[in-house]
Amino acid sequence: MNMNGGQALMKALENEGVDLLFGLPGGAILPVYDPLIDSSIRHVLVRHEQGAGHMAEGYAHATGRPGVAMVTSGPAATNIVTPLCDAYMDSIPMVVVTGQVPYAAIGTDAFQECDTTGITMSVTKHNYLVTEAADIPQVIHDAFHIATTGRPGPVLVDIPKDIVDPNNPRSAMEWYTPDSHDLPGYHPNRAGDSELIRQAAKLVCEAERPVIYSGGGILKARAAEALLELAELTGIPVVTTLMNRGGFPDDHPLCLGMPGMHGNYTAVTAMQEADLLIALGARFDDRVTGKVAGFAPLAKIIHVDIDSAELGKVRRPDVAIQGDCRLVIEDLVKALGELGGNESQPDRNRWRSRISGWQERFPLTYEQSKDDELLKPQYVLEQLRDATPDDTIVASGVGQHQMWTSQYWKFNHPYTWVNSGGLGTMGFAIPAAIGAKAGRPDRMVWAVDGDGCFQMTAQELVTAATEGFPIKVALINNAYLGMVRQWQEMFYQERYSEVYLTRDVPDYKLWAEALGCVGLRVESPEEVGPAIDQANEIDDRPVVVEFRCEAGENVYPMVPAGMSNSDVVVDPSQQDRPR
């Protein structure tokens, strides 16, 4: 079939099962926006290209399918670099199509030219500069394959204008449907080595104080069920990193919750005291390990990851297994079955009782606000958690509110937590929530955002309002860049430098209304529940609820940067308790 490159691009995207495209047109990508009109793909018009990228990420987080964004050249391409890096750090499958100046003009500093593939080389799993229209079907097919297999990640496809412009003879091509991949250097491994899995099973059977350290790879591999089976078979407690909240149910008796810099005391301490860490799809990030030399000093390590470069990158494992988490866990369960299943596990009653002792002495805690005080953010989050359906999807920004959300929410289902872990991108919440809602319109979607973050991407609420994505935003207004304020309080002798945002400017209620949302404002504890109920009732447009919160609240526990996890600082009210 004869067609032009622009039509071929649309057809190739349709063939990959793309139903939604987040984007914003411009000169270099213009020819592609014409065949878009005739395509089955729905396009969501964003207000800033960063929004398009984070929406694609949110969509991928919530659905497991690759998110797709399309923007023009130059400034649009640079605007989407942050989401690319975010997706790269958090292994989010995403395909970004960028327009480029005509092929012959590349390298001439043409209008809106930038070296997009050069700029994004280090923040993509792979990228392409397509030079011939005839390459489009194959490149798109390969791009989706790379983005979604192995360790997932973002792939960028840069397309010069002339090869998609029907008025240019260089765009003429004959359509073909690629039936294989042209990737001689790309062979993602899936199954783990069975001998190594047997060795791992033996270590599990010998361990007296084991902990399963589960990371985002569980969700990527759709391994939540397998993880549950492994934990229940062995009775081994599970910590869920920031990237795997929801990958193991918080209401399960074996769940210890989030470890790391702001993890709960029990999760942090159980890892420190463990004699075996079973790391599944986790990468020993510095926010989890604290000072590496002091991390889990007594533990042997079983490390499972699809990316062999993670094995031994930070901590040398005793058994390193490259493979897909789901397949390896299933094989590990089988291997444990051969060794006697639950019968093969030593008596771990002492370990269990030490853990429950920590849980009793050091639960998450905060002090309720007094009469003359503003709201406590933790209280707002507890109320929000309790007033929303169990399968609500929660997206968050970056800062104190993110840590409180991860701490206080009860994640009982996979794919209900959408957040920026590795890059820590302020402004992620609103566009990511929109993308999640676009992918899962059946679910209630709340964004928990900080006042600083909100001001970075609030304009995407216009996208939500006009495109019909009725998300809800809980805006934790503490008048500060709170997380930075906390560090200045704790580590810079309360010398506050450029962290005060003001309490009343902007007027968030008015701003929300101007953006096409319902705006609510809550100042006292008794208004919190009713406002959430009111927001939950609204389904025809987005809602922003501004919660006016205390400015001085700190996130605890905290492992100060560069310190050992054994030095975790607990809430001031718990500091006298025996450890």
Place this chain on the structure above:
Amino acid sequence: MSASSGPNGGGTTTLVVRVENKAGVLARVAGLFARRGFNIESLAVAPTEDERFSRLTIVVGVDAAPMEQVVKQLDKLVNVVEIRELNPSASVERELVMVTVQADPAIRGQILDLVRVFQATVLNVGYDEIMVSLTGSPSRVDDFEDLLRPYGIVDVQRTGKVALPKLVKSAPDPLAP
């Protein structure tokens, strides 16, 4: 693919990397080394017998990073097809050097003696300079350069080394399965 630490201990290791012959591949490899703090000592690039691929011979300083990380990160590049880590004792290594050296007519004979001893080649002769080249193992090339230095090196250009694994010497056991 082996992922052991470098055969030279703290020194350098040679990687022979087959890559797809596509625009930008060298930038990807160089960018990866820069971004991960790995150190390239020398790099030689050439097409292979199969035009779809090129071969990079990279001499890596292994002080900066464990060799295993270098290899694994390199292997993640989609355009990298194969990586071989070459142990110097199990490979044949060659490097080419071109040197222009001061050679007053009075002492030119001494330099030509060196050229003869090393089986080097005279490429070009000027009134008081001479250009020579040598292909050999990197240490032989070092020796040659060191011996020329006292005469006054005007210009020197080395290619960086290339290498291939040594061939099997013994005939295969006919009884082996």
